[in-house]
Amino acid sequence: MDRLKDKIVLVTGSARGIGRAIVEKFAKEGALMVFSCDMGPAEFEQANVRHEIxxxxxxxxxxELVKKITDEYGRIDVxxxxxxxxxxxxxxxxxxDEWDAVINVNLKGVFNMTQAVAPLMTKHKYGSIITLSSVVGLYGNICQTNYAATKGGVISMTKCWAKELARKGAQIRANCIAPGFISSPMTDVLSEKTIxxxxxxxxxxxxxTVDDIANAALFLASDESSYITGQVIEVTGGMTL
Known part of the structure; x- marks a missing residue:
């Protein structure tokens, strides 16, 4: 249970659903500290989880958050x-407004976080950046022009980072996970016919399940995936075959 032994981790959107499952999984797998970050409050039982607004x-x-983590631990590994x-x-x-809101959180928010953390990883020449995309970002979907644009955009950014951040021998990896239909608060509102x-x-x-996604994230965060970068892992139950 120590696949992330001694690692310092930062997870956004982690108060519930997939993000929360990732935080709990990473903490269980021996991370030294997992920083859970969300717009609202959240409580975790694990001693090695700290929630930040x-x-x-x-x-x-x-x-400010990255500086806080750096001052205490000196690094962010994942x-x-x-x-x-x-x-x-x-x-x-x-x-x-609908377009701008989704672009600002899903696309620019990912850029903001990665731009802030990447220099720290570059300094230590090590790190794993994992971004949640979606099959919608690969194949599109009705009524989701804004969402698809962001989820396709993070894939393109990830491929750029995989090339840019690994220069001069740095072992910094960037990958995406593209979930399919996952039981989560986002799907709880769907009709039985849609399901x-x-x-x-x-x-x-x-x-x-959220654990299906957390398991994929755990693999990408661990050294087991040390030769995987710039990839999109579809976790879909085969829906895109």
């Missing part, structure tokens, strides 16, 4: 960009 669109707040929102609408009806449609498209015949 953070808005990924607030660059000054991010800067960054998980999980914070994200949806504001779905048909293209013809999507408002500028049935999802299951029909998924060969394994079930919704994924």
């Amino acid at each position: 953070l808005n990924v669109t607030d660059r000054e707040c991010i800067k 960054l998980v960009n999980n914070a994200g929102i949806t504001k779905d609408n048909f293209l013809r009806r999507m408002t500028e 049935e449609g999802m299951l029909e498209r998924t060969p394994l015949g079930r919704l994924g």
